[in-house]
Amino acid sequence: xxxxxxxxxxxxxxxxxxxxxxxxxxxxxxxxxxxxxxxxxxxxxxxxxxxxxxxxxxxxxxxxxxxxxxxxxxxxxxxxxxxxxxxxxxxxxxxxxxxxxxxxxxxxxxxxxxxxxxxxxxxxxxxxxxxxxxxxxxxxxxxxx
Amino acid sequence: xxxxxxxxxxxxxxxxxxxxxxxxxxxxxxxxxxxxxxxxxxxxxxxxxxxxxxxxxxxxxxxxxxxxxxxxxxxxxxxxxxxxxxxxxxxxxxxxxxxxxxxxxxxxxxxxxxxxxxxxxxxxxxxxxxxxxxxxxxxxxxxxxxxxxxxxxxxxxxxxxxxxxxxxxxxxxxxxxxxxxxxxxxxxxxxxxxxxxxxxxxxxxxxxxxxxxxxxxxxxxxxxxxxxxxxxxxxxxxxxxxxxxxxxxxxxxxxxxxxxxxxxxxxxxxxxxxxxxxxxxxxxxxxxxxxxxxxxxxxxxxxxxxxxxxxxxxxxxxxxxxxx
Numbered sequence: 349x350x351x352x353x354x355x356x357x358x359x360x361x362x363x364x365x366x367x368x369x370x371x372x373x374x375x376x377x378x379x380x381x382x383x384x385x386x387x388x389x390x391x392x393x394x395x396x397x398x399x400x401x402x403x404x405x406x407x408x409x410x411x412x413x414x415x416x417x418x419x420x421x422x423x424x425x426x427x428x429x430x431x432x433x434x435x436x437x438x439x440x441x442x443x444x445x446x447x448x449x450x451x452x453x454x455x456x457x458x459x460x461x462x463x464x465x466x467x468x469x470x471x472x473x474x475x476x477x478x479x480x481x482x483x484x485x486x487x488x489x490x491x492x493x
Numbered sequence: 494x495x496x497x498x499x500x501x502x503x504x505x506x507x508x509x510x511x512x513x514x515x516x517x518x519x520x521x522x523x524x525x526x527x528x529x530x531x532x533x534x535x536x537x538x539x540x541x542x543x544x545x546x547x548x549x550x551x552x553x554x555x556x557x558x559x560x561x562x563x564x565x566x567x568x569x570x571x572x573x574x575x576x577x578x579x580x581x582x583x584x585x586x587x588x589x590x591x592x593x594x595x596x597x598x599x600x601x602x603x604x605x606x607x608x609x610x611x612x613x614x615x616x617x618x619x620x621x622x623x624x625x626x627x628x629x630x631x632x633x634x635x636x637x638x639x640x641x642x643x644x645x646x647x648x649x650x651x652x653x654x655x656x657x658x659x660x661x662x663x664x665x666x667x668x669x670x671x672x673x674x675x676x677x678x679x680x681x682x683x684x685x686x687x688x689x690x691x692x693x694x695x696x697x698x699x700x701x702x703x704x705x706x707x708x709x710x711x712x713x714x715x716x717x718x719x720x721x722x723x724x725x726x727x728x729x730x731x732x733x734x735x736x737x738x739x740x741x742x743x744x745x746x747x748x749x750x751x752x753x754x755x756x757x758x759x760x761x762x763x764x765x766x767x768x769x770x771x772x773x774x775x776x777x778x779x780x781x782x783x784x785x786x787x788x789x790x791x792x793x794x795x796x797x798x799x800x801x802x803x804x805x806x807x808x809x810x811x812x813x814x815x816x817x
Contacts, residue, residue: 357707357710358707358710358711358713358714359614359709359710359713359714362606362610362710362713362714362717363610365606366603366606366607366610366717369599369602369603369606370603370607372599373596373599373600373603376592376596377590377592381590381591381592382591386589
């Protein structure tokens, strides 16, 4: 009987101590912590078009906000060319709300050779985490009549 | 007269040597250090020593808990997976939920503690051998780490978290965290009844039960402490890596058991000390470090580590016979 009583005491004390820790962590996460803002997105249907008659270039792409916070596209980077947004003649909004898809059409001053592939990267506010910066979208350059 | 005094002195040395498990391991460590000074001149360089202590801290931290479990005559094989799970839990809480460092540590301690307690209850109440229970936990906990991360790595950019790996008194911060836990738990297990009961259960469990001591409670507590130590080790590994990797800690259980045994803890239970695990961990980390400095390839390292472990165990046994 004596042995049984002590046995319950040590194990119960361990369970109570761990439960208290759990309670503290839960209370902290519930009342104090807010999930950190995480910018994340996917780029789709990205193509650079070159008008064969005028030589005019423009890029079209869709951005899907898959993060936990709204963001604004401040610039697009095409290999080494940085194009701050908004630019004149641009179509679509630079603000992308959580879960929404935005389609953009941006005229380009630089000339791109048809048949090549250019890497597209977005500069956003808030920015992507350092580790996500390898997320680039290879964008084909196509001719349009 | 001289001969009699010499015999008496030899008798005292023999008695001390046989009772001090740390001394046997310390002898092996000194031999290793002498070898290191011969084969790799950069071994004792300040930069290398800080790297070495950082490397050994994770295994040494987990060794404390494993030593306690082994002292009771059981074994905990889930250590590597608990390290991996704690590593990713800490990374997620800090990077995605903005937890403060102490709260993230408390969270992983709670997770590790509950896993250890569950192992303990299955061993004591379920009457399942610890080898089988913890082997199951080894797989299940690793699976949990993969599920919550979806198999992806989680980088952590928290400066306070990464600062724990910065040098304090020329050694990494995580090493001092380990030393603080080692001193605290060593004192508890040396001077409290808990330490006595732990050793006694490892020596003769039935006799201890007949004395009215709570075997199951002590075993549950020891398994819980093992889980907690592994969780802190996982937290420390995250500090070193700067990220949470779901596959981190893979195979660490063998390194930890090796460190515990080389540190003088009997696998049969009942004898050994927590301080010995520090020496054991240092021996295992030094062997690895020495091989890297000597330019020995990664594949050969596994072979050499195993052979050195067997040789070290054999050498310690030979030395004991020599003293006898």
